[in-house]
Amino acid sequence: MQKTILTILLGATLMSVPLALPAVEGGSIASKVESLGEMTYLKFTDMRAVRRDGLLRVQVSIFNENSANEQLYYRFRWLDEDGFTVWEEEPWKPEIVYGRQSKVLSVTAPTLKAQDFRIEVQSPNNSTTLVPNPPGSVANQ
Amino acid sequence: MQIQSRSIQIRRFLPSSLAAALLLAGCAGNPLRSYDSEMQGTLSLVRSGQVDAALTQLEQNNGSLFSSSGDAPKDKDGNPKETTVLDSTSGKDILYFFEKGELLKLQQSYEKSRDSWLAADEIVRVWEDEYRTNPTKVVGEIGAFLISDRTRRYDGQDYEKVFLSTKLMLNHVLLGNADHARIEMKKTFEREKLIESFREKEYDKIREAQEKQGDKTTTKDLQSNGYPLEELDSPEVRSLKNGYQNAFAHYLAGYFFEQNGEYSLAEPGYRNALALQPGSKLIREKVGSVGRAKPGPNESDVLFVLESGFAPAWKSVTVPLPVRLNQRYVATPLSFPVIKTESRGYVPATLTAGGKTLPVETLVNVDAMARRLLKDQLPGIIGRTVVRAIAKSALQYQAQKSGGAVAGLVVGVLSVATEQADERAWRTLPERLAIARAILPRGEQNVEFQTGSGLYRGKIQIDGKMTIIPIRLVDGRVYLGGQSHTFAAAGEVGAPTNATTTTAPKSSAPKSTRPRKPATRR
Amino acid sequence: MKHTTIKPLLLSALLALTFSACQTNSPTVGGGGNISYGDAKAVETVTTDLGSTDIQMTSEKMTRSLLQHPLVQNIIRKRELLMASPVQNKTSEYFDTSLITDTVLAQLQKNGVRYVIAGANMQNQVDELRRQNQSGLYRSDKTAKIGRMQGAKYRLDGSVSSITKRNSSTKDVYYKINLQLIEIESGIVEWSDEQEIRKTARR
Known part of the structure; x- marks a missing residue:
C-alpha cells in the first residue's frame, strides 16, 4: 500500500475505456478526473502517483489536440483512505496549454495524511457542456 | 448669415443678460455663481490671520436660501448633520466642505476638520461608486452635456480628490488614529487607480x-486663436x-508604515513617491x-509638513473658434478655462x-498639477x-424659425449666461507642499525657518x-500645528510605557506656537 | 419529431407548476443589489496587481516545497521553532507580504510545524506579558512569567519583485516571489524556492 506506484499510460482515445488496473490508489485516469463539462481538445495522456517521504506525489500529462492555445483551470482534492477530504479546498490554478503541447503538472500533497486524490479540471473554451460559472469568473467587466 | 445677425442682437442685449447673471451669482446654491470672486475675501482673511472671520464668511457665502431646521438630516448619533448636495438640492457642495x-485645520480643530472632509469624501465616493458600477454611463455622460461644465455637480478636480484623502490621512495621524489612517491610505491609492482608469476611458x-461629429478642433487651433497654451507647458x-498623483501621499504612507513596522508596505510608499519626484534626496535616501x-x-x-500659498484659480477666457454651423464655419466665441497663479507658496x-x-x-x-490636469483634459x-x-446653434436656429425673434433672443441670452468655463476649485489648498524630516529628542523643541518676510521662531512639542508637525505658510503668516494625540507605534519594546495608548489632553497643542504676529482679535 | 417538441413544453409546464406551488426563498437578507458571495478560491483576473490567486498559489507552492525538504521533516520531528521575518516588497504595489508568510506558516502548522510570533504581533505579546506582571492585578501563580519566551531556530525570509512593461494597448507584469529558510545562528540558507507569475492586461 505504501510504496506502490500507479502508472497509467493511455492514448487520448482511451479516456472512455478505462483499463483494468490493480486497485492501488484507486483505478484509472477517468476515476481520478472530475471535469466540469467535457473537454474537447485537452486530453489526459498520463497519470502517475507515488508516495515518497510519506507524501503523495502526482504527475499528470495533458495534451492539447487543438492547434490553438487552450486555457485550463485545475485543482486537486486530497483524500484519506476512506475518501474523506484531508485538506482545505485548493485555489483554482490557471494554466495555458499551447496548441499541440503536452503539459506536465507535477504536484505534491500538502499533508502526510493524503492517500488518494482527485483532479478537478475545467477548460472554458472547449467544454461542450456550458458551465454556468467557470472558476475564472472573478474578472473585470 | 442669420446666425451672424443673431449674434449682433445678442450683443445689444448683453447688459441686461449681464445683470441677470449677476443676480443669479448672488444666491449661494446657484451653480452659476463666480466661485473665484467669492473666495477672494476668505483667502485674504486667512492671509491676515483671521481664520475665525474667514470661517464666518465661508458660512455666509454658503448659507442656504431655503434653510429649514425641521427636516435636517441627522448623523448616526442623532446629531444634526450638515446637508450635502447628496441629501438635497439646497445642500452644501463639496467645495464648502473642502x-x-x-x-x-488651521485652527487646529483636527476633529472638526476631519468631519468636514469626511463629508466631502462622501461626495467623491458617490462619484467613484457611480463609475465603478457603471463605467460606460459615467464616461458616456461626458459627451452628452448640453450645458456648461460649471452647471454639472462638482465632484472635485482629480488632484483635489487625491489631496482630500491625503489630508484626511494626515488628520487621522494627527489625531492618533492609526487604523483610520491605514484605511485612508488604501483609499488614496485605490482612488488614484480609479482616476487613471476613468481618464483612459474618457x-x-x-x-x-469627436470623430462622429467630424470635428477636428485641436489644442493647436485654440492656441492660434489666442489661448495661452504655453502656460500649460512649463518644464515643471x-x-x-x-x-493627480501626489508624491506626498506616497511618502506619508512610507513614513507611517515604517513607524508601524510594516516595511513591506512602507517600501512601495517611498518607491512610488520617488517615481513621482525623481529628484528628491529625502525620498531617495x-x-x-x-x-x-x-x-x-x-x-x-x-x-x-510645510504647506505654503494658495492653490491657483481657474479662470475663464473667451476664444473665438471656427465652428461648423449649418455647413459653414463661423467664428464663435467659446470659453475655456485657464489657470491663474494667485498666491505662490514660499518654501524655505x-x-x-x-x-x-x-x-x-x-x-x-x-x-503645476492643475496645469498638467488642464493640459491633459x-x-x-x-x-x-x-x-x-453646434447643438446650441441648431437650437437657436430652430427657435428663430418657429418663435420669431423673441424666442431666439431668449435662447441667445441663456447661451451667454451659461457659456463660462468652470471656475470652481479648492482654493485654500496649498500651492506647494514641502517636507523636512529628522530624528529628534522628545520634549519641547525650538523651530526656526524663513517665511519669505522674516524669520519665524516657534516651539513644538x-x-x-x-510626530507630524503641520506648518502652513501664507504670505509670511505662519500657522504652526502639532500632534494633538500621540500614539506609541509598534516595535517600541522595552520602553517603560503603559500598554494603552496615551492620550494627551486636547490642549496639548502648545500655546507657545502662536505666530509671532498675533492674529487680530475680533 | 413530435416527441421532441412536446417534451420541453410539458417540462416547462411542470416546472412552472412546481415553482408556483412552493416558492422557496434562499436564506438571504437584502438582495436586489449587486452584492453576492463568490468562490474564495476562484481565479481572480480583475487587474494585473498581485491578487488573491497569486497569494494562494504562491503560498501553496512554497508550503509544499518546504514540506518535501528533509530539513523541514526534521524540524517537525524535533519540534524546532520557525518564525517569519518581514519579506521585502520591492514592487511599487501596496502589497502586504505577510499575507504570503502567514499562509505558509498556517499551512505548515497543520503538518506539525511550530512557529513563534514576530514583527507587528510582538507588541501585543509584550503588552500582555507586561500587563500580567506589572499591573499587580493578577495572581502570581497564574501569570505568564517574563523571560520564558523561546527564540526560533529558523526564519523565513524573502522578497517580492516585479518588472512592469506597458505600451498603448498592453500592460505586462512579471512577478518573482522568492522565499528562503535561514538557520538563524549560522545564517545558512537551508532552503529556497521561487514562484514566477506573469500577468497581462489589454485595453
Whole structure:
C-alpha cells in the first residue's frame, strides 16, 4: 500500500475505456478526473502517483489536440483512505496549454495524511457542456 | 448669415443678460455663481490671520436660501448633520466642505476638520461608486452635456480628490488614529487607480465622439486663436507623470508604515513617491533602507509638513473658434478655462529644529498639477465645448424659425449666461507642499525657518515614536500645528510605557506656537 | 419529431407548476443589489496587481516545497521553532507580504510545524506579558512569567519583485516571489524556492 506506484499510460482515445488496473490508489485516469463539462481538445495522456517521504506525489500529462492555445483551470482534492477530504479546498490554478503541447503538472500533497486524490479540471473554451460559472469568473467587466 | 445677425442682437442685449447673471451669482446654491470672486475675501482673511472671520464668511457665502431646521438630516448619533448636495438640492457642495476642513485645520480643530472632509469624501465616493458600477454611463455622460461644465455637480478636480484623502490621512495621524489612517491610505491609492482608469476611458470616448461629429478642433487651433497654451507647458508641468498623483501621499504612507513596522508596505510608499519626484534626496535616501534609521527610546521620527500659498484659480477666457454651423464655419466665441497663479507658496530652503538644520524639499506643486490636469483634459474640454456649440446653434436656429425673434433672443441670452468655463476649485489648498524630516529628542523643541518676510521662531512639542508637525505658510503668516494625540507605534519594546495608548489632553497643542504676529482679535 | 417538441413544453409546464406551488426563498437578507458571495478560491483576473490567486498559489507552492525538504521533516520531528521575518516588497504595489508568510506558516502548522510570533504581533505579546506582571492585578501563580519566551531556530525570509512593461494597448507584469529558510545562528540558507507569475492586461 505504501510504496506502490500507479502508472497509467493511455492514448487520448482511451479516456472512455478505462483499463483494468490493480486497485492501488484507486483505478484509472477517468476515476481520478472530475471535469466540469467535457473537454474537447485537452486530453489526459498520463497519470502517475507515488508516495515518497510519506507524501503523495502526482504527475499528470495533458495534451492539447487543438492547434490553438487552450486555457485550463485545475485543482486537486486530497483524500484519506476512506475518501474523506484531508485538506482545505485548493485555489483554482490557471494554466495555458499551447496548441499541440503536452503539459506536465507535477504536484505534491500538502499533508502526510493524503492517500488518494482527485483532479478537478475545467477548460472554458472547449467544454461542450456550458458551465454556468467557470472558476475564472472573478474578472473585470 | 442669420446666425451672424443673431449674434449682433445678442450683443445689444448683453447688459441686461449681464445683470441677470449677476443676480443669479448672488444666491449661494446657484451653480452659476463666480466661485473665484467669492473666495477672494476668505483667502485674504486667512492671509491676515483671521481664520475665525474667514470661517464666518465661508458660512455666509454658503448659507442656504431655503434653510429649514425641521427636516435636517441627522448623523448616526442623532446629531444634526450638515446637508450635502447628496441629501438635497439646497445642500452644501463639496467645495464648502473642502474649504471648511482646511480652515478648521488651521485652527487646529483636527476633529472638526476631519468631519468636514469626511463629508466631502462622501461626495467623491458617490462619484467613484457611480463609475465603478457603471463605467460606460459615467464616461458616456461626458459627451452628452448640453450645458456648461460649471452647471454639472462638482465632484472635485482629480488632484483635489487625491489631496482630500491625503489630508484626511494626515488628520487621522494627527489625531492618533492609526487604523483610520491605514484605511485612508488604501483609499488614496485605490482612488488614484480609479482616476487613471476613468481618464483612459474618457480619452477613448471623447476621441470617438469627436470623430462622429467630424470635428477636428485641436489644442493647436485654440492656441492660434489666442489661448495661452504655453502656460500649460512649463518644464515643471512636463516633468509630472499626470495631474493627480501626489508624491506626498506616497511618502506619508512610507513614513507611517515604517513607524508601524510594516516595511513591506512602507517600501512601495517611498518607491512610488520617488517615481513621482525623481529628484528628491529625502525620498531617495529612504528607498531600500526602510527601517534602518530608527528613533531611540527617547527620540521621535519627526516629519514637518510645510504647506505654503494658495492653490491657483481657474479662470475663464473667451476664444473665438471656427465652428461648423449649418455647413459653414463661423467664428464663435467659446470659453475655456485657464489657470491663474494667485498666491505662490514660499518654501524655505532649510528649517532648524532642535539645533539641527534640516533641508526642506518640495514634494507637491499644486500649481503645476492643475496645469498638467488642464493640459491633459483640454482636448476633452474642446471636444465637449464645440459639440455643445453646434447643438446650441441648431437650437437657436430652430427657435428663430418657429418663435420669431423673441424666442431666439431668449435662447441667445441663456447661451451667454451659461457659456463660462468652470471656475470652481479648492482654493485654500496649498500651492506647494514641502517636507523636512529628522530624528529628534522628545520634549519641547525650538523651530526656526524663513517665511519669505522674516524669520519665524516657534516651539513644538514632540512625543511618541512618530510626530507630524503641520506648518502652513501664507504670505509670511505662519500657522504652526502639532500632534494633538500621540500614539506609541509598534516595535517600541522595552520602553517603560503603559500598554494603552496615551492620550494627551486636547490642549496639548502648545500655546507657545502662536505666530509671532498675533492674529487680530475680533 | 413530435416527441421532441412536446417534451420541453410539458417540462416547462411542470416546472412552472412546481415553482408556483412552493416558492422557496434562499436564506438571504437584502438582495436586489449587486452584492453576492463568490468562490474564495476562484481565479481572480480583475487587474494585473498581485491578487488573491497569486497569494494562494504562491503560498501553496512554497508550503509544499518546504514540506518535501528533509530539513523541514526534521524540524517537525524535533519540534524546532520557525518564525517569519518581514519579506521585502520591492514592487511599487501596496502589497502586504505577510499575507504570503502567514499562509505558509498556517499551512505548515497543520503538518506539525511550530512557529513563534514576530514583527507587528510582538507588541501585543509584550503588552500582555507586561500587563500580567506589572499591573499587580493578577495572581502570581497564574501569570505568564517574563523571560520564558523561546527564540526560533529558523526564519523565513524573502522578497517580492516585479518588472512592469506597458505600451498603448498592453500592460505586462512579471512577478518573482522568492522565499528562503535561514538557520538563524549560522545564517545558512537551508532552503529556497521561487514562484514566477506573469500577468497581462489589454485595453
